Amino acid sequence: MIVIGDTYISDDVIDEHFICDLQKCKGACCVEGDLGAPLEEDELPIIEEIYPIVSEYMSGEGKYFAEKDGKYILDDEGDYSTTTVNGKECVFAIYDNDGILKCAMEQAYLDGKTKYKKPISCHLYPIRIKKYDKKYITVNYDRWSICSDACTLGKKLKVPVYKFLKDPLIRAFGNEWYNELELQIAQNP
Numbered sequence: 001m002i003v004i005g006d007t008y009i010s011d012d013v014i015d016e017h018f019i020c021d022l023q024k025c026k027g028a029c030c031v032e033g034d035l036g037a038p039l040e041e042d043e044l045p046i047i048e049e050i051y052p053i054v055s056e057y058m059s060g061e062g063k064y065f066a067e068k069d070g071k072y073i074l075d076d077e078g079d080y081s082t083t084t085v086n087g088k089e090c091v092f093a094i095y096d097n098d099g100i101l102k103c104a105m106e107q108a109y110l111d112g113k114t115k116y117k118k119p120i121s122c123h124l125y126p127i128r129i130k131k132y133d134k135k136y137i138t139v140n141y142d143r144w145s146i147c148s149d150a151c152t153l154g155k156k157l158k159v160p161v162y163k164f165l166k167d168p169l170i171r172a173f174g175n176e177w178y179n180e181l182e183l184q185i186a187q188n189p
Helices: 010-016 040-056 061-068 104-110 120-124 147-156 166-174 175-187
Strands: 003-004 007-009 072-074 080-082 093-095 101-103 127-132 136-141
Touching: 003 175, 010 136, 040 080, 040 104, 061 166, 101 104, 104 136, 120 127, 120 166, 166 175
Parallel strands: 007 136
Antiparallel strands: 003 007, 072 080, 093 101, 127 136
């Protein structure tokens, strides 16, 4: 385990390998699971603000459920997540011409229409962050069978999880934090 300030990074983030292989999984993480994408509380007003722009990219079903049920929900454990279409894909999930699920928020961002890429939980996946009483944060690798092809590709190309997710880790924790992570890894091979 590596500790940087109040963050505790599991060894799996350093030792395991991963590269998303969308051609194989087709974006299954946008549709599988119990809930939509986990959201930070500070992301809620951003989603509200960009929704008029993002909704232009959404599917008809996604818009229907976002407007009927809200863009996000508060679950029984007090956590927020995006709303889903009939308990399946995230309301912001869209299919491209190859049948791969993508994110309407991210597409609006890529087209230069917003400055918000997508929920940090999606950007960081397969890393999951858990905050404990605002005292410390854990950074863990989440194993999920739907990502087995990503693990295979990561091993083949020798790309550790933390390197594959460099940009989202910097987005979440900053450049200084990421540089410290690399320094600690180099000092403890």
